[in-house]
Amino acid sequence: xxxxxxxxxxxxxxxxxxxxxxxxxxxxxxxxxxxxxxxxxxxxxxxxxxxxxxxxxxxxxxxxxxxxxxxxxxxxxxxxxxxxxxxxxxxxxxxxxxxxxxxxxxxxxxxxxxxxxxxxxxxxxxxxxxxxxxxxxxxxxxxxxxxxxxxxxxxxxxxxxxxxxxxxxxxxxxxxxxxxxxxxxxxxxxxxxxxxxxxxxxxxxxxxxxxx
Numbered sequence: 215x216x217x218x219x220x221x222x223x224x225x226x227x228x229x230x231x232x233x234x235x236x237x238x239x240x241x242x243x244x245x246x247x248x249x250x251x252x253x254x255x256x257x258x259x260x261x262x263x264x265x266x267x268x269x270x271x272x273x274x275x276x277x278x279x280x281x282x283x284x285x286x287x288x289x290x291x292x293x294x295x296x297x298x299x300x301x302x303x304x305x306x307x308x309x310x311x312x313x314x315x316x317x318x319x320x321x322x323x324x325x326x327x328x329x330x331x332x333x334x335x336x337x338x339x340x341x342x343x344x345x346x347x348x349x350x351x352x353x354x355x356x357x358x359x360x361x362x363x364x365x366x367x368x369x370x371x372x373x374x375x376x377x378x379x380x381x382x383x384x385x386x387x388x389x390x391x392x393x394x395x396x397x398x399x400x401x402x403x404x405x406x407x408x409x410x411x412x413x414x415x416x417x418x419x420x421x422x423x424x425x426x
Contacts, residue, residue, distance in 0.1 A: 219274060219293070220267055223300030224320065227343070227418020228278050230260040231297045237289035241268050241275035247289045254281070255363050258346035261417040262291070263365070264298070281345045281365035283377070285338060303415055305344075305382070307401055307423040309337060312393055314382070314401060316411065324410070329391035329402035335370055337399050342366040342380065342421040347412065358384020359405040360412055364421055368399030382421070384408040 220226050230252040238244045254260045262278035265288060269275075274293035279286070304317040309330055316324040331337035346363040353359050361383040371378030378398075384405040385391045391402045403411075 218267060220264065220298070223302055224304065225301045225418075225420050226264040227299045227301055227416070228262045228264050228276055228291060228296035229299055229418070230262075230295065232295045235260070235291055235295050237278075237280065237291055239289065241277075241290045242270040242272055244290070248282075255346040256348040258417060261299075261343070261345060262296075263341075263343035263418055263420055267293070279341065279343060279365060281343075283367050283372075285340050285342070285366040285369075299416065299418055301416060301419055303419050305415070305419060305421040307337070307382075307421065308426045309339065309423065310426050312395075314403065316414070318414075326403055326407045327392050329385070329394050329396050331368070331397050331399040332395050335368060335398040337380070337397070337401060337423060338366065338369050339423045339425055340366055342423065344382075344415060344417055344419045344421060346417065354386045356385060356387070357381075358386055358403075358408060360384055360408045362408075362411075362415070371398060374398065382408070 235250050237247045239247045265277045275290050302319050306315040314326045314328045315322045342364045344362050348361050350357050364380040366380045368378040382401045385402045388404045
């Protein structure tokens with residue numbers, strides 16, 4: 215049996231390398247769970263966060279975190295269907311302290327103040343990843359200069375545009391947003407702060423949200 219293929223980085227992303235990828239409930243011979251195209255939102259390459267790998271007689275498989283409801287859903291993909299990207303960055307969102315930390319090589323390098331969801335439309339704790347990055351055409355909106363689309367969904371907004379997808383984005387009104395619980399579940403940063411993250415964070419970057 216071959217040894218592990220995922221070594222040397224803190225985490226790994228799987229970028230879809232085939233026109234349509236098949237996701238299975240279990241590795242090897244198991245029912246097909248669903249399929250994904252090779253592009254995600256705004257033309258970004260479809261990317262999953264790899265949770266673990268397993269070697270079978272028919273090759274290597276990866277269990278991946280999926281950008282679907284319910285949050286935390288996983289499935290298995292063939293290693294031959296994806297391009298693996300090593301990632302040493304991580305985002306930690308602390309709901310209690312209203313802060314976001316950039317972690318690089320296991321060390322917190324920056325801490326940013328944030329806005330989060332209200333009591334009625336909370337930002338849900340959990341493990342997510344960055345699925346895509348988009349720059350709004352209109353820079354003077356509630357979404358600010360950039361939006362990171364995340365793999366998770368707001369628990370109370372199933373009928374919201376986009377299905378209630380969670381995001382990390384800037385804002386055109388930091389005074390009314392940062393340090394407050396005002397959003398529909400997304401995490402809000404100042405435009406200056408999210409601009410500092412854009413050159414750093416690749417697609418697939420893990421995003422951990424906790425209640426601390």
